[in-house]
Amino acid sequence: MNQPHISADIVLQGLSKRFDKTLVIPDLSAHFRDGEFTVILGPSGCGKSTLLNMIAGLEEVSAGRIRIGDREVQNDEPKNRGIAMVFQNYALYPHMSVANNIGYALKVARMAKQARLERIRAAARVVDLTDYLDRFPSQLSGGQRQRVAIARAIVREPKVLLYDEPLSNLDAKLRHEMRMELSSLHKRIGATSVFVTHDQVEAMTLADRIMILNKGQIEQFDTPDVIYHKPASTFVASFIGAPPMNLIKVRGENGETRLTDGTLLTKKPRSLKDANDCLLGIRPEKISLCDDGKSDSDPVAVDILYREDLGSHTILLSRLPDGQEISITTPLGQSALIGASVRICIKPEHCHFFSPQTGLRLA
Template identity: 65%
Template sequence: MPSQNSANIALRSIKKTFGETTVIPDLSADVEEGAFTVILGPSGCGKSTLLNMIAGLEDVSSGTIHIGEREVQNLPPNERGLAMVFQNYALYPHMSVGDNIGYSLKIAGVPKADRAKRVAEAARFVSLSDYLDRRPGQLSGGQRQRVAIARAIVREPAVLLFDEPLSNLDAKLRHGMRMELADLHKRIRATSVFVTHDQVEAMTLADRIMILNSGRVEQYATPHEIYHRPASTFVAEFIGAPPMNLLDVVGDGQALKLSDGTQIADVTHLGAATLGIRPEHVSLAADGIPARVTYSEDLGSHAVLLVELPNGSSLRVATQLGQPVTDQTNLNLRFKTEHLHLFDIETGLTLNKADS
């Protein structure tokens, strides 16, 4: 059941306050029609509040929201042309799966024959055709979440909203549901906005990711851009497991050096800066920056080493499979210059960065 009327979302100068507390100070962004957009950030950053304002579950303190050509911030949820999938499924336990999926159509007065056809089609889209007569209590967590998704898509909305829908599932089910959601989006083509604090969900599902920090957009870009070209130290540290290494350095116009004078890389920067490099872009070498391993984690496919540099700074290094390193090992490191990032030491904003 491809969406017949997917729509773009335009947020303009959105502000949300609760009494004296400002949760979202001033936010403007566009969600492209038909795109899968993920709102990502730590707990308390305002991501669910923003989603609820789009849905009409929270009032907008100021600013406008357009869905397609319509200004909707003053409209009730049922008049906005959207559907929402919640974290807790919110299914009626006394109803069958089929009745749960079709309940909104029944309330809307859709004729029984049309309702049955649309319920069957929605159930087929989420692989629940054989479960329509069961009750939610007879289903697994993943199946109950698929019922919630089917209940949303049966309305053929222009916009689908997801509020951390996978957070109640175990790791194996989450992985499977991510693949199912990605496949579902390709088939129904509705504009989708998905809130999560899980960077793996964001990186694997999104066309674009909006990273929020205290209600402000730190970066809004594709997963590749965010990982390889972070706009700030906040993004650099938030995305990646383990996260990007950040070191205080000083450039003399020819090279970057640590506080003790150890040369890190030949980069023509002058003055203090924060240098960023991801653990996988630090390599072991016969010579280079001396370091001592203080802790190691063997993850099977690779190991993550925590090392101490000459000035006492700590650094994480991701090594390839088959490179045996133990605690207290002395080694030498090289930074891949093409993967170095420089950030303003005061603001944390990017200064320059090489394409990866």
């Protein structure tokens, strides 16, 4: 385990899954690149765990093909797919030591004892469990148990590592620590990794690329940077970010963007043609308070409805002149009181435009 694992790409072609009459995943195709850390992100019920289970062989495929490396595997047993999986619950054997939990699959495979012990020690070193090999699961913290589950997966030296919400049972501090450990682990072993979560922080910090699922369909599959700064749809825009991107009903005409009551909100990018009614997206942190008169944008008056002070910044829920609500994130030391009226400025280069009918990005 001193050398990087051999990894493999995963190709899904026309994959679908039906439970009785309910179509959960309709005709999905995707390519998970060799050695890449991909996160499948989406709300509960979007089909992300079902998709992972089909790759793992824990769910039958209703239609389509799965290729791992140079082999089609949709009809293969899980043990023959060259994958290992880390689950949400640790699924450790309580009567076995850490060492025996890690090496159980190797024992079942009848690997020679000395070779098995060497692999167990190597996996334990990777996840920093060398001093815990003689302990039992009941003597470990939640984070240590999850590391045992990860070691049990990587000890088999799989080409593909699958993670099904492995951090959701941990508290916030442990989740942060485990994210750093998983990122470091991926750099060391190099296996193709597919990680399922509903937590956007996990997705943004861990992924090389993120696949965002909505009702079993791919909304966007790209790098965290592109997904955050150029969301492909209103679903992605409203799912990523805390608080999420504001989506405001506007009307574009004569190079200007106006609210529904005619108030001028901002100039319109030249690349966007007049679209009449559309949705303008703006990240809360891209909205400026401009009561100092120094902004080169047209100020708009808003009323502060609610505020959340988070130490490093403040979130202001505000009402626009036409009654729509908008969130503003202000830096430390710059804020406004509930009930106050302030002026905000929105620059054209920070605006995103979406179709109100399809939700797709316009420019």
